[in-house]
Amino acid sequence: MPLSRLIVKQFRNIKACDIDLSPGFNFLIGPNGSGKTSVLEAIYLLGHGRSFRSSLTGRVIQNECEQLFVHGRLLHSDQFELPIGINKQRDGSTEVKIGGESGQKIAKLANVLPLQLIHPEGFDLLTAGPKSRRAYIDWGVFHSEPAFYDSWGRYKRLAKQRNALLKSAKSYREVSFWDQELAILAENISHWRAQYVNHLKMAAEHICREFLPEFDIQLKYYRGWDKETDYKDVLSQNFERDQSLGYTFSGPNKADLRIKVNGTPIEDVLSRGQLKLMVCALRVAQGQHLTEMTGKQCIYLIDDFASELDSQRRQRLADCLKSTGAQVFVSSITQNQIADMHDDQGKVFHVEHGTIEPV
Ligand SMILES: Nc1ncnc2c1ncn2[C@@H]1O[C@H](COP(=O)(O)OP(=O)(O)O)[C@@H](O)[C@H]1O
Ligand SMILES: [Mg+2]
Structure with missing residues (x-):
């Protein structure tokens, strides 16, 4: 199930972001430190209840803020969307909401939002x-x-x-x-x-x-x-x-x-x-x-897509991901590194200083 919408608040350098997503490829393009990995981290946290970069919630919550929010809408069919959300406080407490019901278990989130993360530290x-x-x-x-x-x-x-x-x-x-x-x-x-x-x-x-x-x-x-x-x-x-x-x-x-x-x-x-x-x-x-x-269809999060890969290998990976028909989030510093993957269905987002804007 793809995410049709993503709302992130007070997460790393992202003050507030609310974006409509493509069920296919979503590209996050921006310079170093702009917040690309943070978007992937937010989606990962929505599916796992924790970050892949830090085990300390305090690091992930935006400085000076008390809590973070990540909400998403999972597209089940043309008619039905399942809202899911997680909210984490500085004191470590976590609140999970699925389909409008609070007090849900993180395992249930993981069950409805299967994710595969590919990032440079993933070796x-x-x-x-x-x-x-x-x-x-x-x-x-x-x-x-x-x-x-x-x-x-x-x-x-x-x-x-x-x-x-x-x-x-x-x-x-x-x-x-x-x-x-x-x-x-x-x-x-x-x-x-x-x-x-x-x-x-x-x-x-x-x-x-x-x-x-x-x-x-x-x-x-x-x-x-x-x-x-x-x-x-x-x-x-x-x-x-x-x-x-x-x-x-x-x-x-x-x-x-x-x-x-x-x-x-x-x-x-x-x-x-x-x-x-x-x-x-x-x-x-x-x-x-x-x-x-x-x-079930899982969602792929690919951070720093181009790092370590030459153009031929990038193409091989892009073709393979495309053939799965899954939703994919790809971060990259420049747009030309993802040129081969981009098609009519794909959406490009420009990321800068923690703001995420569709291009
Ligand atoms: N808790 C936080 N509050 C505010 N800003 C943060 C926090 N943690 C990290 N940052 C900043 O958020 C930015 C986002 O980094 P990152 O998502 O890794 O960028 P990118 O992947 O685009 O290089 C960095 O500039 C970092 O200094
Ligand atoms: Mg990064």
Whole structure:
């Protein structure tokens, strides 16, 4: 579902902005520091309840202001628009409104507004530790398996309790009672993740090859403990090790998506431009797969589109995004960097000193 309208208030350097959007490409053009990334950040916050640039709400709320607002209208069909909104206060409190009803959960916002963000710091999907790759997998599982969100939350709470208990427990018997539910949750979570990666793998490997034909790419899911052993046995067998570490070493919290090109770990082989293209391929594959599985269309946020990409690669990415039919927000410093993507349906916005004006 595309956003037909976006209202942002007191967000970074954006005092107030109210714009009608294209269901296709929306270009944000302006000099450094004008507020382009802030617009993308506002949309991201509307779908995730938090920023991708800072975990501190105080940084995102406009200086001297007490709160920020981001509101949007999601176009469901020609007749029906769903209003959604989030409001964050300096004291950290958050208010979510969906369809005019306040007191809604952020997870529900995330559910109605699936987003894929591609930004210059997003390489950590490929080059950093497994955390962002787990987040990548879990985005897909969240949107395809309704029970995942609650199970994962419950698993994290239980795992935390277990870690606390490890510090005082005299024998495994004191922990084993808690491990029963933990093991069931871990096996379920892992099963959903494995199933998701299995479905996604073909599509992702295919797009990666299209983007980077010179490489053979393989994705492999690692569940966080060895293949042969049930998780409840991992917990009991490793009790002493976990106790000396002070936390549960193996489990879904260690899961990863292992990515290799031509059999070699990725960061040893790809240039920065190639890494960026690979991140784009993985994100677009995930968005396309979501549409295939659920009929939902995600929105792409692409910050600093042109950075690291030559014109041929820009064209490849633009064509691929166009073929998805999704709504796309693209930021760029100059208009000629996005010239190839622009069509009749697209809308260009000029961004300067925190004001966003249609061109
Ligand atoms: N909390 C805030 N209040 C007011 N201005 C801010 C706040 N946080 C950042 N800024 C300013 O907002 C501007 C927007 O930056 P940004 O969106 O990153 O621009 P761009 O992506 O166009 O380069 C920067 O000039 C920054 O100094
Ligand atoms: Mg920027």
